[in-house]
Amino acid sequence: MFKGLVGLVTGGASGLGRATVEQLLKQGGRVVICDLPSSPGQETAKQLKENVAFVPIDVTSEKDVKNALQTTVDKFGRLDVVVNCAGVATATRVYNFKKEQPFDLKSFQRTIEVNLIGTFNVIRLAAGLIGKNAPDADGQRGVIINTASVAAFDGQIGQAAYSASKAGVVGMTLPIARDLAKQGIRVVTIAPGLFRTPMMEMLPEPAIKSLEATVPFPPRLGHPSEFALLVQSIIQNPMLNGETIRLDGSLRMQP
Numbered sequence: 204m205f206k207g208l209v210g211l212v213t214g215g216a217s218g219l220g221r222a223t224v225e226q227l228l229k230q231g232g233r234v235v236i237c238d239l240p241s242s243p244g245q246e247t248a249k250q251l252k253e254n255v256a257f258v259p260i261d262v263t264s265e266k267d268v269k270n271a272l273q274t275t276v277d278k279f280g281r282l283d284v285v286v287n288c289a290g291v292a293t294a295t296r297v298y299n300f301k302k303e304q305p306f307d308l309k310s311f312q313r314t315i316e317v318n319l320i321g322t323f324n325v326i327r328l329a330a331g332l333i334g335k336n337a338p339d340a341d342g343q344r345g346v347i348i349n350t351a352s353v354a355a356f357d358g359q360i361g362q363a364a365y366s367a368s369k370a371g372v373v374g375m376t377l378p379i380a381r382d383l384a385k386q387g388i389r390v391v392t393i394a395p396g397l398f399r400t401p402m403m404e405m406l407p408e409p410a411i412k413s414l415e416a417t418v419p420f421p422p423r424l425g426h427p428s429e430f431a432l433l434v435q436s437i438i439q440n441p442m443l444n445g446e447t448i449r450l451d452g453s454l455r456m457q458p
């Protein structure tokens with residue numbers, strides 16, 4: 204099933220995105236890594252060697268995403284699966300009473316711009332290309348997988364912008380799945396809990412240890428490969444559609 208499959212992974216140079224790229228390649232797929240020009244995307248593609256290409260993009264740019272889709276067609280001839288992993292984490296309270304300072308509006312806007320609008324930008328532009336595929340026996344033409352967060356449901360102190368952006372991704376999953384149903388394109392979102400990636404490693408190790416203790420089972424950070432396994436499973440299971448799946452060891456984030 205994965206032999207010859209063409210995937211495009213945003214945020215594919217790091218963390219959950221990179222693990223997804225590796226898993227798709229391992230299964231016999233071909234992959235376009237899309238990530239910021241400043242990311243290690245070029246080196247990643249070089250390390251992974253075959254059946255992979257890197258296109259530097261900002262997911263919020265129409266021009267960049269169109270260019271990535273064109274490169275996908277030029278290099279691999281088609282597009283079957285999009286995995287949206289590009290994202291940024293921010294932590295600021297709505298008002299800092301010590302400094303008498305409200306949340307910086309530009310920072311709020313940028314978080315929404317990347318995590319929510321960037322994800323939507325990629326979906327809206329990729330859908331047309333996936334829609335050109337011939338349907339399989341089930342009528343399916345492709346799959347779009349997004350990354351939200353458990354913060355969409357249990358947002359913590361300081362996560363107003365991040366939670367709002369991820370709740371937006373959860374909220375648009377069903378309507379977009381409905382929009383694309385007639386073309387046989389499925390849309391599924393993963394809401395990860397806590398995973399050991401460069402984003403998480405911004406936190407000091409003692410903070411990571413105490414976060415791990417809050418995960419009921421298994422009481423540890425998830426491995427990026429476990430996220431990639433769910434991506435594979437979503438691709439393989441045609442009945443998964445219009446849903447957000449928590450991948451969190453039954454974690455419920457505390458305030």
Ligand SMILES: NC(=O)C1=CN([C@@H]2O[C@H](COP(=O)(O)OP(=O)(O)OC[C@H]3O[C@@H](n4cnc5c(N)ncnc54)[C@H](O)[C@@H]3O)[C@@H](O)[C@H]2O)C=CC1
Pocket residue numbers: 213214215216217218219220237238239242260261262263288289290291292317321350351352353394395396397398399400401402403
């Ligand atoms: N690590 C974790 O525990 C969790 C992560 N997530 C989400 O999973 C996704 C992946 O996160 P990680 O792999 O942990 O982080 P990461 O920081 O390792 O990877 C994120 C990637 O997105 C790229 N990126 C950021 N802004 C971009 C833009 N405007 N255009 C293109 N690429 C951009 C970065 O360059 C980076 O390579 C993010 O959406 C994050 O919010 C959600 C819940 C938990």
Ligand SMILES: C[C@]12CCC(=O)C=C1CC[C@@H]1[C@@H]2C(=O)C[C@@]2(C)[C@H]1CC[C@]2(O)C(=O)C=O
Pocket residue numbers: 292293294352353354355362365395396397398402403404405406
């Ligand atoms: C942004 C956070 C919190 C503040 C900080 O000093 C460092 C961070 C980097 C890792 C982030 C932190 C956060 O707010 C929660 C998330 C975004 C964390 C990575 C995963 C995270 O726990 C999440 O998405 C939860 O759903």
